[in-house]
Amino acid sequence: MEHKKLQFLVPQYKETEEIISFLLNSIEAQECIDKKDIGVIICSDGGEYILDQKFLDKYTYDIDYVICKHRGVSATRNSALFLSDADYIMFCDSDDGFCNTFGVKIIFENIAISEKDGKLFDLMSSQFYNERQADENSPWGLNIVDHNSVYIHGRIYRRGFLINNGLYFNEKIWANEDSFFNIMTNLNAKVIKNLNVPIYCWRGNPLSVTHDPKYIMKTLHQLIYSNDSVLEVMIGLNKDEKSIAQSAFDIICKVYLDMNKPCWYEKENEEYKDITIRTLQWYLNERGKLCECLTDDDKKTILQNTRNTQHYGCIEGITFNDFIKFVMNYGKK
Numbered sequence: 576m577e578h579k580k581l582q583f584l585v586p587q588y589k590e591t592e593e594i595i596s597f598l599l600n601s602i603e604a605q606e607c608i609d610k611k612d613i614g615v616i617i618c619s620d621g622g623e624y625i626l627d628q629k630f631l632d633k634y635t636y637d638i639d640y641v642i643c644k645h646r647g648v649s650a651t652r653n654s655a656l657f658l659s660d661a662d663y664i665m666f667c668d669s670d671d672g673f674c675n676t677f678g679v680k681i682i683f684e685n686i687a688i689s690e691k692d693g694k695l696f697d698l699m700s701s702q703f704y705n706e707r708q709a710d711e712n713s714p715w716g717l718n719i720v721d722h723n724s725v726y727i728h729g730r731i732y733r734r735g736f737l738i739n740n741g742l743y744f745n746e747k748i749w750a751n752e753d754s755f756f757n758i759m760t761n762l763n764a765k766v767i768k769n770l771n772v773p774i775y776c777w778r779g780n781p782l783s784v785t786h787d788p789k790y791i792m793k794t795l796h797q798l799i800y801s802n803d804s805v806l807e808v809m810i811g812l813n814k815d816e817k818s819i820a821q822s823a824f825d826i827i828c829k830v831y832l833d834m835n836k837p838c839w840y841e842k843e844n845e846e847y848k849d850i851t852i853r854t855l856q857w858y859l860n861e862r863g864k865l866c867e868c869l870t871d872d873d874k875k876t877i878l879q880n881t882r883n884t885q886h887y888g889c890i891e892g893i894t895f896n897d898f899i900k901f902v903m904n905y906g907k908k
Contacts, residue, residue: 601672621645678774
């Protein structure tokens, strides 16, 4: 097998040929490239559904399909990374795909420019489309998502940068795993290139776990653990005190705003509320002191910035300070 310039690393659990075909077809449709320069590694996370090899063989580029034991999406992404040997890699979800036929051409042209200039990028981030339909009565649409550290979509990594810096997904985190990975790569990257053109589409697969109406409630405590892992690394890298404090306080604001939505107070969601509050209580005891260097104005700014981003539907029926008191006293007699 010839050496690849770029490999797409794809976790697969229960996705069928019908679902994953959008991604594979969008790669097949790429124009003005040599298909020998690209490849796909699909790692099954031990799900019950196994893809048909005849289906995979119909594509004109190399596809390696590896069946692993069930260990979660983070471990599955890591397995694909360990199996890769291309110069550059791109993590893709099995139900997503490229949004145009020149996406890979754009990637290769920017790689060539970086190599010619002698400034190899560690990661290249592109805007991407987010396919969303709130409900069956809402209009379908595509929203452009700008560069951020939340999502892994549309990001291309130099493989040597990841391996040499020991940058892998935290396998203890089973939700919001890409947030931790993205922040770690951003902290370690010396050269980051931004593409201000969407090349990738994060599709609105109604069968995806992320489309569960209760997904945020089920996984918000995992986001707290993810942030704690980020702080551990930031401290190890001797990042400045205020940057660490801002990161520590940011997640507290996110949890406060998310838990100020009516759904958390429905009896059927008591379990999710309980584990999230107890996790935040642990976090405040462990990391709360890191925020002491922030002024009241600093905290107000972080809270307002968080409020302005993606926290819709907040009722804020309790003030931030009262919420923190409630969390710290939770479960105490």
